[in-house]
Amino acid sequence: MMPWVVARPLSQHGLAASRLGNHLANAGAAAAAAAVTTGTHGSCQFISMRIRHRGFATMKAALYHQFRGPIAVEEVIKPKAPPGGVVVEVRANGVCRSDWHGWCGHDGDIQSLPHVPGHELAGVITEIGPGVHKFSVGDRVVSPFILSCGTCAECSVLHQPTVCSKQQQPGFHLWGSFAEFVALPRADLNLMHLPADVDFESAASLGCRFTTAFRAVVTRGNVKKGSTVAVLGCGGVGLSAIAIAKALGARVVAADVNLKARDAATALGADVVLDAGLDDADLREALRESTKGGADVSVEAAGAASSVVNSVYALRRGGRMVQVALPLGRHAGPPVPMALAAAWELELVGSHGAEAADLPKVLGMVREGRLRPGDLVVEKVCLSAACNHLMAMDAEKESAGGMRVINDFQH
Numbered sequence: 167m168m169p170w171v172v173a174r175p176l177s178q179h180g181l182a183a184s185r186l187g188n189h190l191a192n193a194g195a196a197a198a199a200a201a202v203t204t205g206t207h208g209s210c211q212f213i214s215m216r217i218r219h220r221g222f223a224t225m226k227a228a229l230y231h232q233f234r235g236p237i238a239v240e241e242v243i244k245p246k247a248p249p250g251g252v253v254v255e256v257r258a259n260g261v262c263r264s265d266w267h268g269w270c271g272h273d274g275d276i277q278s279l280p281h282v283p284g285h286e287l288a289g290v291i292t293e294i295g296p297g298v299h300k301f302s303v304g305d306r307v308v309s310p311f312i313l314s315c316g317t318c319a320e321c322s323v324l325h326q327p328t329v330c331s332k333q334q335q336p337g338f339h340l341w342g343s344f345a346e347f348v349a350l351p352r353a354d355l356n357l358m359h360l361p362a363d364v365d366f367e368s369a370a371s372l373g374c375r376f377t378t379a380f381r382a383v384v385t386r387g388n389v390k391k392g393s394t395v396a397v398l399g400c401g402g403v404g405l406s407a408i409a410i411a412k413a414l415g416a417r418v419v420a421a422d423v424n425l426k427a428r429d430a431a432t433a434l435g436a437d438v439v440l441d442a443g444l445d446d447a448d449l450r451e452a453l454r455e456s457t458k459g460g461a462d463v464s465v466e467a468a469g470a471a472s473s474v475v476n477s478v479y480a481l482r483r484g485g486r487m488v489q490v491a492l493p494l495g496r497h498a499g500p501p502v503p504m505a506l507a508a509a510w511e512l513e514l515v516g517s518h519g520a521e522a523a524d525l526p527k528v529l530g531m532v533r534e535g536r537l538r539p540g541d542l543v544v545e546k547v548c549l550s551a552a553c554n555h556l557m558a559m560d561a562e563k564e565s566a567g568g569m570r571v572i573n574d575f576q577h
């Protein structure tokens with residue numbers, strides 16, 4: 167049965183249409199499945215799409231048509247598996263501050279609209295594209311949010327797939343997992359089987375905040391038993407960093423402006439928890455005192471300019487600061503005290519996501535009972551509630567005190 171055809175070629179709609187065209191091509195619908203109209207809303211071009219289901223499977227997904235515009239659940243065409251990739255039926259998906267940054271327009275990887283956010287997913291494979299060998303339909307999987315290519319210089323020479331120059335990220339470069347289904351390319355290289363004894367809600371954090379924190383603390387931070395670690399910012403990554411540092415036997419000093427977040431840090435075993443709402447001089451003194459002269463490692467997980475600077479001042483001589491949050495928007499360009507970095511031979515290192523090889527290490531700690539990512543889940547919500555939570559992150563001091571996970575994609 168032939169579906170009916172768009173009024174204008176998609177290419178006339180520029181970038182936004184090219185994203186839509188890619189999605190339609192992935193959906194096997196070419197340019198023929200949807201009615202596409204364009205218009206303007208304020209200064210932004212938008213596309214509205216009406217789908218007639220003539221033989222094309224559809225799904226529910228949360229979309230926004232302009233940055234900072236409404237995010238709402240709509241019916242869109244279900245994706246098809248790309249070559250080397252799979253389609254995953256999303257069973258659980260974390261609501262992450264990175265999605266909020268994307269929605270605000272802070273993330274240059276989102277090149278076109280409309281857009282589906284979401285990158286912290288676990289689910290079941292429903293379709294396999296040509297060239298996939300490690301996975302089958304019905305496999306439970308978790309995906310890191312960085313889908314590396316395996317062939318660029320960063321992947322194949324540096325062996326640092328977290329900075330892959332051709333990386334693809336669901337929810338940023340690609341439509342993401344605030345949806346019933348998501349198409350993920352490069353499956354063999356990046357996806358991991360999820361054992362039956364790890365539930366989807368716990369696993370959702372493994373693709374982003376938990377493995378991101380693992381890389382920041384273990385791989386980049388080199389935290390060991392007995393290390394003193396300062397974690398500034400107790401959102402998803404910060405709380406995960408606390409749990410991981412404690413599991414390694416470190417002493418942890420945590421700080422956050424939000425009481426719920428501080429309570430969550432205490433519950434996860436942080437040895438000292440400070441109010442980051444103190445003025446900077448007082449907070450630095452409190453950090454110095456509670457780390458007994460300075461931390462071996464500080465982890466900046468708040469993404470606020472003042473927090474970046476305080477993370478440097480929190481170190482002992484010769485200490486290492488790991489920047490894992492993204493200071494974006496008005497927090498870009500924090501005044502880092504580089505004279506102190508020189509005088510004290512501080513190491514300031516970046517940490518970006520996690521590589522696929524980190525996932526089995528984290529999963530091993532989960533199965534041994536040393537890490538319990540499920541403890542971070544404070545609320546399970548439906549897709550439309552998640553849209554509201556994402557838009558409400560605008561209040562910078564908002565905190566769930568843990569992780570919100572979508573586990574109902576029908577509403």
Ligand SMILES: [Zn+2]
Pocket residue numbers: 262263264265285286374375
């Ligand atoms: Zn995330």
Ligand SMILES: [Zn+2]
Pocket residue numbers: 314315316317318319320321322327330331332333
């Ligand atoms: Zn690469």
